[in-house]
Amino acid sequence: xxxxxxxxxxxxxxxLLASCxxxxxxxSPNSNAxxxxxxxxxxxxxGDAQTITVNKDITxxxxxxxxxxxxxxxxxxxxxxxANKSRESRNANIVIxxxxxxxxxVSVSQQGLVFSYSxxxxxxxxxxxxxxxxxVNNEGFQVMSAPDWVSCSxxxxxxxxxxxxxxxxxxxxGFVSFGTGQFKETVEVLQxxxxxxxxxxEFVLMGYNRDNQVEMYRAKLFxxxxxxxxxxxxxxxxxxxxxxxxxxTMKISNLQAIGSYLNTYxxxxxxxxxDSYPYLSxxxxxxFKFDIMSDDSGDIVYAPxxxxxxxxxxIGISFLLYTTNIPDSNxxxxxxxxxxxxxxxxxxxxxxxAKAFMNAKQYIMRP
Numbered sequence: 001x002x003x004x005x006x007x008x009x010x011x012x013x014x015x016l017l018a019s020c021x022x023x024x025x026x027x028s029p030n031s032n033a034x035x036x037x038x039x040x041x042x043x044x045x046x047g048d049a050q051t052i053t054v055n056k057d058i059t060x061x062x063x064x065x066x067x068x069x070x071x072x073x074x075x076x077x078x079x080x081x082x083a084n085k086s087r088e089s090r091n092a093n094i095v096i097x098x099x100x101x102x103x104x105x106v107s108v109s110q111q112g113l114v115f116s117y118s119x120x121x122x123x124x125x126x127x128x129x130x131x132x133x134x135x136v137n138n139e140g141f142q143v144m145s146a147p148d149w150v151s152c153s154x155x156x157x158x159x160x161x162x163x164x165x166x167x168x169x170x171x172x173x174g175f176v177s178f179g180t181g182q183f184k185e186t187v188e189v190l191q192x193x194x195x196x197x198x199x200x201x202e203f204v205l206m207g208y209n210r211d212n213q214v215e216m217y218r219a220k221l222f223x224x225x226x227x228x229x230x231x232x233x234x235x236x237x238x239x240x241x242x243x244x245x246x247x248x249t250m251k252i253s254n255l256q257a258i259g260s261y262l263n264t265y266x267x268x269x270x271x272x273x274x275d276s277y278p279y280l281s282x283x284x285x286x287x288f289k290f291d292i293m294s295d296d297s298g299d300i301v302y303a304p305x306x307x308x309x310x311x312x313x314x315i316g317i318s319f320l321l322y323t324t325n326i327p328d329s330n331x332x333x334x335x336x337x338x339x340x341x342x343x344x345x346x347x348x349x350x351x352x353x354a355k356a357f358m359n360a361k362q363y364i365m366r367p
Contacts, residue, residue: 254271266322
């Protein structure tokens with residue numbers, strides 16, 4: 001009998017538990033407590049407002065963060081924040097009360113400001129044209145300044161530029177600044193064309209010799225039989241070149257036979273790497289990328305020699321001597337070498353002005 005009574009008791013308890021967990025009547029911590037019905041808890045960086053709805057009339061709502069404003073009406077909480085000027089997101093808790101003993105807490109956040117630019121500078125031909133650059137942002141941005149020959153507008157995540165035709169005799173450069181109230185970026189706009197602004201023009205080639213003295217030579221870009229060349233008439237040297245109009249860069253390949261020395265030797269031009277050795281590979285390319293520098297005396301167009309030999313930087317040019325027109329790893333000597341080479345667009349008559357310029361602008365070439 002005792003066993004039957006025990007079994008009856010266990011069966012009754014099981015049925016009671018099963019009936020309590022059936023359907024929608026699941027156990028709740030406190031089904032009468034204030035609860036969130038719906039909530040939008042993320043605010044945009046530009047400044048935003050959202051609402052929270054609960055299941056009871058609200059008697060009090062507050063937050064400890066002074067960047068967030070809160071208010072309530074009936075069962076709805078309204079909260080808002082001005083623009084977040086920081087790149088960091090920020091968080092706050094909103095306490096919502098139906099009574100002194102009945103409350104809930106909702107966590108909300110506001111995104112940090114996103115604003116960055118990495119789409120590069122602009123090089124455009126003299127004909128001008130329309131350019132669009134991508135700007136990463138989540139607040140919007142505006143154009144702050146631009147040269148009078150560049151018309152700018154903002155279209156969503158794009159900075160659009162309409163660049164007018166360059167009818168002047170030379171290359172020109174301007175800067176377009178844009179951003180938010182907190183952050184700013186600048187795009188450089190360089191306008192010019194090889195045939196209009198470089199071909200047939202006078203230049204000065206400058207560099208430091210083995211005695212660390214500045215040497216300067218007249219230079220000129222010319223065309224012959226549909227090919228382009230850079231001549232150094234003071235040395236009777238001539239280079240074959242290519243010109244990239246999209247970047248305003250003159251390219252000169254390594255180990256060219258450029259002239260003769262003392263009517264005895266062939267002169268080959270070899271690039272010097274940062275390990276101070278000349279290299280003989282014909283695959284090496286030296287670049288002269290043209291730019292404009294401005295100071296109180298005006299603008300000057302210049303192009304420093306740059307490039308890579310493996311992982312090493314090109315730092316100069318060596319003029320190697322050979323007794324035959326086939327260069328090898330054993331030259332007969334070296335006529336000269338120049339380091340920190342720069343090409344300046346100016347008349348040969350102004351070569352003393354070029355020297356003064358180089359002495360004043362030591363960041364183009366080492367002192």
